Amino acid sequence: MKKAFIAICFAGLGICFATPLSAQNLSTQKVPLDPDVKMGRLKNGITYYIKKNAEPKNRAELRLAVKAGSVLENDNQQGLAHFMEHMNFNGTTNFPKNELVNFLQKIGVRFGADLNAYTGFDETVYMLPIPTDSAGLLDKGIQVLEDWAHGALLDPSEIDKERGVVLEESRMGRGAQQRMRDKFLKVILNNSRYAERLPIGKDSILKSFKPETIASFYRDWYRPDLMAVIAVGDFDVAKVEATIIQKFSSIAPPANPKKRIRYDIPLDGSTKVAIVTDPEYPQNLIQLIYKQPNSKEKTLQDVRNNFSQELYNSMMGQRMQELTQKANPPFLYGGSEYGDFLGNLDSYTSVALAKDAGSMKTALTALLEENARVQKFGFTQPELDRAKKDFFNAIEQYYKERDKTKSGNHVQEYLNHFLHDKPYMGAAAYFEFVKKHLDGVTLVEINALAKKYITDKNRAVVVMGPEKSKDALPTEAEIRKLLAEAGKDVTAYVDDVVDSPLLPTEPKAGKITGEKKLEKLGTTELTLSNGVKVLLKPTDFKNDEILIKATAKGGYSLFPDERETGIFTSYLIQSGGVGPYNQTQLQKFLAGKTANAGPYVSELTEGIGGNTNPKDLETTLQLIYAYFTEPRKDADVVTGILANQKAYLENMQKTLTPEKVYSDSLNAVLTSYNPKRKPLKPESVDKVNLDRAVAIYKDRFSDASDFVFTIVGAFKIEDIKPLIEKYLGGLPSTDRDDTFRHPSIFPPKGRIEKTIYKGLEPKSRVTLVSSGEYEYSPENNIQIEALQEVLQIKLIESLREEESGVYGVGVSESTDKFPTGHYRFSVGFGCAPENVDKLVKRTQEEIAKIKQNGADPKDIEKFVAETQRKTETALKTNNFWLDYLDDNTFLGDDLDEVFLQDKLLKSVTVESTKAAAQKYFNDDNFIKVVLMPEKK
Missing domain, CATH: 3.30.830.10 (Metalloenzyme, LuxS/M16 peptidase-like)
Known part of the structure; x- marks a missing residue:
């Protein structure tokens, strides 16, 4: 194995030397930054990041990042950080009025889809993808960034025109979620400045602010020391650096810059409870938030510690998912995860969507008990082993694709470094670091995280429900009692694992009976002895990716009187697992593998989709074969799924949101009120029959002769032919002549x-x-x-x-x-x-x-x-x-x-x-x- 090294350089002298990472204590070593990134800082304070990356070819991703967002607004500027973002598209020095959008559309950059920006509490980021295959386009793109940095015209007439647009954006964000958020935000943010500086601002200010007010914000905060220019793409790094230096060096820093205050969310040790309802909110949601001081990755020890956090989240996520796969799940959805929160804080957050208002205490208890279970008993070694396999597999794939990573992904790393002090080591260095240190992560240190994350300090509980069910929601006193008592009687987690072959018997392989080259497409069409057709397209777009899709005609249209069961068929089959494995056991069996495949039955088709890599292709084909030949019925899990689905639909029916009523009405008109297009209702779930779902599924997958498999990605045709013959050639075939029954439902005439x-x-x-x-x-x-x-x-x-x-x-x-x-x-x-x-x-x-x-x-x-x-x-x-x-x-x-x-x-x-x-x-x-x- 190659040793990982820290490169220590003296900027400007070009002198570097390297030290083996193992020679120093990780806690004393700063995280080395990817040397393939050209990073610099101009005399006026502007930071820049430049990286050559040819994915995609002839393209570059440009960003202007400003460490200024809504939290910096004065009382009379609320909403103007975001408004300023809009104005940078409405006239700058070199692109007056709407010339910027017009110019970019002419070179193939779409407004909204490609050209865009966002404003947060602490930052504003402008995004510009630009072609690099035509002379001058990249320079012009960098010119756009310079204009955004200090060339906004802020024409009063353009400001007045944009007021309506921003007010409409504000209008579209209104509704139950916004009304409830406004009630609980001050509670969970401890009345900090963040609670009163939402980026959209106040309509009263947006309607009436003076142009000088927004110009003042622009002058104060769009300044060199708070800005970064990021360029990643298919270009010459030296030329791009020279252009950035030439264009941005002339921006003068302010003589008396305003202090850029770092606002905090105070921690006072208390537990806050917010119970909010709304007449238009149809769900019953609980959030349990444990706030923590923000942890920064400043040293290599911090990077190493982050492994533990990732592994903890992975194992906890698996446990929470298992709860929803029980016969009587405690909630519709649940999850727990540690991560960034806001301002100076991280948080460990547990979330549950309850079946109804009366089940809120059950859902909250389940969250508290799972947290208590890991706090008392910890995770098990097999859980950690699987999580490590999954984590390493993901990092290995990241490493293998390092020369095929999209420029947009790299850009995000450098944004995170500038805005949030997160390091970017580069794929190669990080992979080597993971290889060296992942095995050393112990169960003891991960289990210690539960005691760190889950405490009785700095907690917030948010309960959200429909106004109609207000009396059925738990009271603050009941919530506090649950917080104090829940988890006392929990027992240790039992790891349900099966160690059996995925396929009990080997498939009886078929033969390739026909082969046709489609030279222009770079595709080969194989015909197998069971009638299956396979389209193979080897590519070099990715180093470690193979995608699979199989489609046949038919679907549940062939069972017109069993629409409800047909809609749920593939979901119920997948929930049962496959062969000897239930769904939970199957996920554990596949740990550390990129072997994803699952069947579907739609109205007109049935098929299977999957993604894998060369290493795990055979496992994925085994999984596909098993879904054809060994579907598994799990009545207990299905009982829970259908109960949850019915509860969800009952909630939606009890509290009809404007969006739901509108979409259902529109759908009814467009489908001529056809009963086959009616939205599902609670009583629809009562019509779903598991035995019939299994029968429909087996009928549709009993004959593979009309399936066409498409396989695209990193493989060689001759290498995978034996696998295709064995697994796809071994699929059952009755050679029936099949098609769908199209319902012919279209918008009415008139x-x-x-x-x-x-x-x-x-x-x-x-x-x-x-x-x-x-x-x-x-x-x-x-x-x-x-x-x-x-x-x-x-x-x-x-x-x-x-x-x-x-x-x-x-x-x-x-x-x-x-x-x-x-x-x-x-x-x-x-x-x-x-x-x-x-x-x-x-x-x-x-x-x-x-x-x-x-x-x-x-x-x-x-x-x-x-x-x-x-x-x-x-x-x-x-x-x-x-x-x-x-x-x-x-x-x-x-x-x-x-x-x-x-x-x-x-x-x-x-x-x-x-x-x-x-x-x-x-x-x-x-x-x-x-x-x-x-x-x-």
């Missing part, structure tokens, strides 16, 4: 308008749908995709930028090939109730313009650029090829269709979009569904 009145907040939602018959073809598909994108661009410009009436607007399209061609266009947005009619009218005007004149040539240019850029990147991913090959095979489409894209894009013109708009924006088949607040 014009339909429906308004739903539900909700306490003054907010509305609008959905506009056009639909009709469709001739499915690549030529028509590209036109409908173009129409979707150009309308999206226009509606963002008109509804957001010009009308200031929405925060976001979505345009989607879908096309069906079976049973006959059909299309659907949807436009959706949220807004103020008083603006619904105006914004609907403006939407229809924009559609009418495209129908009359065709799309703006500039918007077509943006669509083409975005599509090309998106496809360039997608073609280098295993996920794209897995889905593409599987989908096109299922639909019977030409597998070479992907190579037609350039030709198809050239067919998108002003005239073609005009013709498409006239054809697909069908005034005869139009649906408008609107959500309005309840009438008072």
Whole structure:
């Protein structure tokens, strides 16, 4: 094994020497930073991080990080840290008004999806992916970052236009969650500044602040000593460094900088209890928070100690999951984990979603008892051994993919270093460190963490429930009594482990009877003696990833009178485990392996999906074979699952949220009120029959002859042929002729308008749908995709930028090939109730313009650029090829269709979009569904 080394360098002199890590005490050694990252600090205080990374090729990820967020706002600035983020997209020195978004869209960068930013309590981060394959684009991207840093124009007219957008973002965040959060936040944050400085701010300030107020925030906090520039991508590091130095060195630091106060959340040792209810909240949730001083990874000993935290979380997570796999689970969902909290704190947090208000004490007791169990008895050695295997497997995979890691992942590491003092060792150094020190982590030290994490000091309990069930919720006195008494009678954890072969008998291998090379696709098609077809696409996109997908036609559409059982079939089968292993035992058996596979039964198809690596491919194929031949029924677990599902649906029915009522109403209209598309209700669960689910599953998986397996990733075809013959060739086959029974449920013809009145907040939602018959073809598909994108661009410009009436607007399209061609266009947005009619009218005007004149040539240019850029990147991913090959095979489409894209894009013109708009924006088949607040 190679020794790990610390590199000690004298900056500026280029002198380095190395010392073996083993030669020093870990607690005295600072964490070495990845030497492949060029890190520096300009004289004015700006920090920069630069790393060359060719995944994806010809792309770079740029970030501007500012250590300034809402916690720094004055009383009259609440919301302006976030507003400032918006204004940096609304006019800077080199990109006035909306020229920034316009320029980036023309080079294929999508607003929102690619170009984006976020504001938190303590930081603001701007994100810009940029192509690097055209001269000057990277320089221009760095210019954008410089503009954000000190070149915001803050034009008063642009500020006034953006007020409406930010107010709409605020409006969309309102509801039960927000109202309840506002009640309990001060309690759990000990009335600290964080409790009164939520990033969205106050509407009253957003409506009326003076331009000078936001300019003051920008001057005070957007300054060199609080900023970092991050660039990771396919470029020349020296050139990028020179550009950053040239562009950012001229930013002058303020003469008298304001002190950047580090606000704390005080710990007073007490236990806080908050019980909050809301008439629109349908669930019963408990949070148990144990707050701790924040732990920083400053030394290698801290990194080593972090192993214990990760292992603790893994083992506790496994135990909590096991509780939900019992015949009478104490909650619908539960989890416990140690991690970052807020400000200067970490926390150990236990969460449970109770079945109903009357079960809240049961759920809380279960959380307290599991915490007490590990506190009293600790974990077991087999648990730790499995957790170590899983942890090492994950780190080993991270190491193996070190040259195939996406630039965006690296960027996050450097953001964490700048903003949160978290080190970045690099994959190679970290892997070596894990190899050297993971075995030394003992059960004693991990079990000691339970006593550190779980104490009677600095606790907070938050209970959230429906207003209607307020009287059934536990009182503060009852909660405090449970905290004092729960866990006294707990017994030690019993580790349920089975040590048996996954397959009791070896499969009877089949043979490859046909082989066809699809040279252009780089794909090989195998036909096996049992009728199974296998599409193999070896790639070098990842070093340690193999993806598998199998699909056959049929699904539960072949059992039309058993819809409810059909919907639950694959879930119930997976919950039972496979072969000799129940679900819990199977997870333990697979510890340390990347062997994930699971079956599904949908309405029209059945199949299996999985992901693995070369080392564990055989285990994964064994798992797939077992799911075909050895499905396992676990009646006790299913009883618990169905009880939980019924309780969840009962909660949703008792407290109908505006979102639920709206989505159900919209779904009913779009499906012509067809009973096969009705949402599940509590009584639906009563119709689910486990024996019939097993029978449906066995029927669908008894014949593999119509399955097509697609395998993509890091393998050699000749190497995996024997495994394919053994496991896939050994699958059962009856050679039946099978297909699905399509329900033919589409939006109704005619014009339909429906308004739903539900909700306490003054907010509305609008959905506009056009639909009709469709001739499915690549030529028509590209036109409908173009129409979707150009309308999206226009509606963002008109509804957001010009009308200031929405925060976001979505345009989607879908096309069906079976049973006959059909299309659907949807436009959706949220807004103020008083603006619904105006914004609907403006939407229809924009559609009418495209129908009359065709799309703006500039918007077509943006669509083409975005599509090309998106496809360039997608073609280098295993996920794209897995889905593409599987989908096109299922639909019977030409597998070479992907190579037609350039030709198809050239067919998108002003005239073609005009013709498409006239054809697909069908005034005869139009649906408008609107959500309005309840009438008072």
